[in-house]
Amino acid sequence: MKKVYCKIEQCLACRSCELACAAAHSESKNLVGALQEKEVPRSRIRVEFIDEKGTLQRVRAVAIQCRHCEEPLCEQACISGGIHKDEKTGDIVVRLDKCVGCWSCIMICPVGAIVKNENMHQALKCDFCPDLETPACIVACPTGALVYCEPEEMAKEQL
Amino acid sequence: MNILIIGNSAAGTAAIESIRKHDRQSSIIQLSDEAQPLYSRCLLSYYLAGSIDKEKLLYREEGFHKEMGVELHTGPWFQVVELNAAQRRVVCDNGRTFNYDRLLIAAGASAKLPDGMPNDKGIFVLRNLADVEAIKENIRDADAKRAVVFGGGLIGVKAAVALNMCGLRTTMVVSSKQVLSQVLDYDAGQIIAGQLRENNIEILQPAGITEIISRDNRLKGVKTDRGQLLDCDLLIVAKGVTPNIHLAQAAGVAVRRGIVTDSTMQTDHENIFAAGDVAEAFDIAIEDYTVNALWTCAVQQGRIAGLNMIGKKTDYNGAIGMNSLNVCDVSIISFGVTSPKEESKYKTLVLNQPERNVYKKIVIDGKNHIKGIILLGKIDNAGVLLSLIQRKADVSAFEEELLSDRFNYGTLLKYGGEKELGRYYE
Numbered sequence: 001m002k003k004v005y006c007k008i009e010q011c012l013a014c015r016s017c018e019l020a021c022a023a024a025h026s027e028s029k030n031l032v033g034a035l036q037e038k039e040v041p042r043s044r045i046r047v048e049f050i051d052e053k054g055t056l057q058r059v060r061a062v063a064i065q066c067r068h069c070e071e072p073l074c075e076q077a078c079i080s081g082g083i084h085k086d087e088k089t090g091d092i093v094v095r096l097d098k099c100v101g102c103w104s105c106i107m108i109c110p111v112g113a114i115v116k117n118e119n120m121h122q123a124l125k126c127d128f129c130p131d132l133e134t135p136a137c138i139v140a141c142p143t144g145a146l147v148y149c150e151p152e153e154m155a156k157e158q159l
Numbered sequence: 160m161n162i163l164i165i166g167n168s169a170a171g172t173a174a175i176e177s178i179r180k181h182d183r184q185s186s187i188i189q190l191s192d193e194a195q196p197l198y199s200r201c202l203l204s205y206y207l208a209g210s211i212d213k214e215k216l217l218y219r220e221e222g223f224h225k226e227m228g229v230e231l232h233t234g235p236w237f238q239v240v241e242l243n244a245a246q247r248r249v250v251c252d253n254g255r256t257f258n259y260d261r262l263l264i265a266a267g268a269s270a271k272l273p274d275g276m277p278n279d280k281g282i283f284v285l286r287n288l289a290d291v292e293a294i295k296e297n298i299r300d301a302d303a304k305r306a307v308v309f310g311g312g313l314i315g316v317k318a319a320v321a322l323n324m325c326g327l328r329t330t331m332v333v334s335s336k337q338v339l340s341q342v343l344d345y346d347a348g349q350i351i352a353g354q355l356r357e358n359n360i361e362i363l364q365p366a367g368i369t370e371i372i373s374r375d376n377r378l379k380g381v382k383t384d385r386g387q388l389l390d391c392d393l394l395i396v397a398k399g400v401t402p403n404i405h406l407a408q409a410a411g412v413a414v415r416r417g418i419v420t421d422s423t424m425q426t427d428h429e430n431i432f433a434a435g436d437v438a439e440a441f442d443i444a445i446e447d448y449t450v451n452a453l454w455t456c457a458v459q460q461g462r463i464a465g466l467n468m469i470g471k472k473t474d475y476n477g478a479i480g481m482n483s484l485n486v487c488d489v490s491i492i493s494f495g496v497t498s499p500k501e502e503s504k505y506k507t508l509v510l511n512q513p514e515r516n517v518y519k520k521i522v523i524d525g526k527n528h529i530k531g532i533i534l535l536g537k538i539d540n541a542g543v544l545l546s547l548i549q550r551k552a553d554v555s556a557f558e559e560e561l562l563s564d565r566f567n568y569g570t571l572l573k574y575g576g577e578k579e580l581g582r583y584y585e
Binding site: 008046048049050051060061062064073076077079080081098100101102103104106107108109110111112116 | 173199201202205210211215217218219454455458459462481482483484485490492538539540541542543545546567568569570572573
């Protein structure tokens with residue numbers, strides 16, 4: 001299955017992906033509108049620094065989001081039965097109507113990919129932007145650090 | 160192959176799902192003495208509090224068992240009363256017998272009741288859906304106004320918060336000197352006790368209940384060992400659970416506190432497996448066999464048992480105490496051993512910021528492996544820390560960063576090298 005990958009050497013930590021993700025998951029679907037919404041939408045992708053020292057060119061960062069694991073631990077930990085792996089697509093799906101905000105998924109996710117919406121008691125994470133052709137973060141990334149591809153393609157590139 | 164599963168909760172369900180991923184042929188029969196559809200026990204306190212409706216308790220969609228090709232029998236009359244390991248057969252309370260080639264005992268645990276606890280109206284445990292329905296009925300019909308919760312563990316705290324949300328004046332009677340003593344250290348326990356008190360939940364500790372006062376078999380109050388008399392019309396006893404091992408024990412299956420299992424969740428009998436609250440498995444933080452009566456452990460053990468029952472040899476990577484709960488808007492996550500007995504053998508890192516309700520603690524052993532974690536108030540990236548315990552990572556190089564709010568997966572990439580990336584970024 002296709003996943004979002006971050007090429008660390010190309011990430012400048014500009015956080016464009018975070019803004020695009022938040023906007024894509026807002027009611028109004030655009031950044032200006034999103035900021036005026038009652039519930040400020042949250043990004044499900046997070047840029048984290050690996051090394052902060054050195055010049056701008058030397059900054060190393062990684063955009064972290066759900067890995068849509070083969071054996072998802074979040075599905076195992078979810079007490080409400082609200083997380084499952086879609087058999088057809090392989091995507092890990094959170095059903096917000098089931099979520100109670102117990103944060104068991106945060107307790108167990110080994111990459112820290114789950115985002116809290118505390119007001120709504122809901123766990124949020126990457127859903128590959130089901131309404132869009134390409135996930136918003138991929139479109140927004142100005143350096144090509146974020147790619148949406150099959151793991152094999154990614155593996156080839158790393159060789 | 161004929162597969163028989165005793166129990167219809169976390170472990171049993173996980174076993175069914177893992178079996179059916181690979182095997183649609185084998186017959187699966189599941190027995191449960193609870194006449195309820197498959198629900199999530201962990202959500203019961205939410206249901207009691209009224210923050211979710213009954214429908215939301217359902218752990219899987221209606222029709223799950225049919226879809227999975229499982230013949231499910233539920234109700235008290237399907238309680239298994241006898242296991243004959245030699246003949247590979249079980250007998251239910253109603254006399255029905257079922258044969259098996261592989262048996263999974265996922266019979267769970269029962270709430271402990273102290274000796275001499277009378278059977279008066281108004282006294283409850285909080286374990287099953289039936290318990291919660293009875294408590295709700297008592298609040299509604301008997302117009303309960305004052306409640307006492309006996310016990311300050313996970314269930315006790317959750318029960319007290321829920322009753323408080325129902326509008327009952329609630330008092331907790333806690334025997335140890337802190338709340339959540341199995342999960343938190345003393346300092347974190349004090350923070351949570353403070354939160355509970357701020358929300359008008361009274362806590363008496365250390366204290367015990369010495370006498371139940373009833374009139375016409377109806378609870379009127381309790382007397383504590385400090386001589387206090389607490390009027391109440393509702394008492395929830397939350398003094399922990401005991402694994403339901405009697406059936407296995409009587410059949411000659413090896414038991415200690417729980418049913419003894421190996422790394423494949425098999426018991427000392429070749430065709431009998433055990434998982435969940437009834438089973439003892441290796442705990443990677445305690446480094447010994449123990450019962451972790453926790454939802455996530457039950458799911459993982461059930462999954463492993465299921466795979467091994469159909470011959471897909473898979474080892475369990477070990478249990479660990481892990482809890483996530485919210486108490487009065489404070490999020491808490493804890494792992495492993497948070498207050499080690501031989502304190503001098505461990506290094507503890509603590510971040511205490513009461514002004515923003517944040518408390519974090521990391522317990523590290525002599526080999527620089529993390530053994531226990533408390534995250535209170537700030538729980539982001541908890542699973543990243545858990546993964547360090549699970550893979551016995553040497554954390555000496557980035558010890559100072561562990562308590563930081565900025566600790567994240569990127570920190571591991573920095574110190575662990577980008578080989579780490581391969582693990583989850585493949």
